[in-house]
Amino acid sequence: MAEASAHPVRRIDALKEIARDYDAIVCDVWGVVHNGVSKFASAEDALTSARHDGVKVVLLTNSPRPHDGVIDQLDAMGFDRNAYDHVVTSGDATRDLIQKGEGAIFHLGPKRDLDVFKDLGVDLVPLEEASRIVATGLFDDENETPDDYRDLLRDLRERELTMICANPDIVVHRGERLIYCAGSIAREYGSLGGKVAFAGKPHRPIYELARETMGLGEDADAGILAIGDGMPTDIRGANAFGVDALFITRGIHGDELNAGDPSAESVTRLLDQNGLAARYFMPALK
Known part of the structure; x- marks a missing residue:
């Protein structure tokens, strides 16, 4: 090493x-x-x-x-x-983690990432019905920051839901701009004491x-x-x-x-x- x-x-x-x-x-x-x-x-x-x-x-x-x-x-x-x-x-690694778990899922992220659930036979449900979370990003990464999710993450923590983080990156470049990724949400959730399972690097x-x-x-x-x-x-x-x-x-x-x-x-x-x-x-x- x-x-x-x-x-x-x-x-x-x-x-x-x-x-x-x-x-x-x-x-x-x-x-x-x-x-x-x-x-x-x-x-x-x-x-x-x-x-x-x-x-x-x-x-x-x-x-x-x-x-x-x-x-x-x-x-x-x-x-x-x-x-x-x-x-x-x-x-790809996220799909493995999803299959190893159980329960309905709340997807935290943009609709363009829905392919991660394709053919897995899982139930995607509203937040109040979920028993676990899969975070693939911010809903609107062009305009939002992790600060916009503080209240939501506190609610998730109170329910003791596990979050699968599909992208541990905090930020990436999109052209000349820095865009927040799912890792920024997972970091905030972890700081609140929430349990996070990371799939990527x-x-x-x-x-x-x-x-x-x-x-x-x-x-x-x-x-x-x-x-x-x-x-x-x-x-x-x-x-x-x-x-x-x-x-x-x-x-x-x-x-x-x-x-x-x-x-x-x-x-x-x-x-x-x-x-x-x-x-x-x-x-x-x-």
């Missing part, structure tokens, strides 16, 4: 410098291969090149939607399917599902590289799962680093402050 270190993280200029050192790559999606509006062509080229070199590539995302919906979104952006072998989502189930999808055994972790821009999700998840991490710094932590091309010392300092480690960093995947 990776640990925080005083040694500076290594800057690389291109993924091809290190890709052949690994059997597989698990790569974040939002913030690394697209910004919610358009794809990053340099990331597409980098992952395609890695696959040509024999490296398996799984796109690992905290999207609350099943993988088919994410693939459709990537197709709509023109992201080449030759850049990846598989997509594994927090929505940085929690282990989604990584185990990715490894299984790639057909790799449990002893293959040393041959996996995790790529991502989120310290609480991508980097913490890589550290907990015991795999090397490539930190993309021009993502959601760009303002904290206060530079488009930060030094290795400043990146190392930020990681250390959060008790995290990454073996490599680069501003954007290419």
Whole structure:
């Protein structure tokens, strides 16, 4: 397992410098291969090149939607399917958690996420009839913030309902804006003493599902590289799962680093402050 270190993280200029050192790559999606509006062509080229070199590539995302919906979104952006072998989502892991539980469900999130319940045979009911909650996001993430949910979350806590969080991300970029995700709601609920079950990064189930999808055994972790821009999700998840991490710094932590091309010392300092480690960093995947 990776640990925080005083040694500076290594800057690389291109993924091809290190890709052949690994059997597989698990790569974040939002913030690394697209910004919610358009794809990053340099990331597409980098992952395609890695696959040509024999490296398996799984796109690992905290999207609350099943993988088919994410693939459709990537197709709509023109992201080449030759850049990846598989997509594994927090929505896929959420479906597993839903099936393992019992009781009617209140869906906290936008209607576009309803695919997560498809063919599961579960009852979606009004809040007052629910025995559990599945949070996939804010109802209106363009205009709402977690503050708008304080009264609702207090009511849920009083009823001692368990919340399944389908997307542990706190925020993501949508174009140039930061949008709140289900993780922000789950964080508030947890702070009230509510019980939360997390499906996606940085929690282990989604990584185990990715490894299984790639057909790799449990002893293959040393041959996996995790790529991502989120310290609480991508980097913490890589550290907990015991795999090397490539930190993309021009993502959601760009303002904290206060530079488009930060030094290795400043990146190392930020990681250390959060008790995290990454073996490599680069501003954007290419």
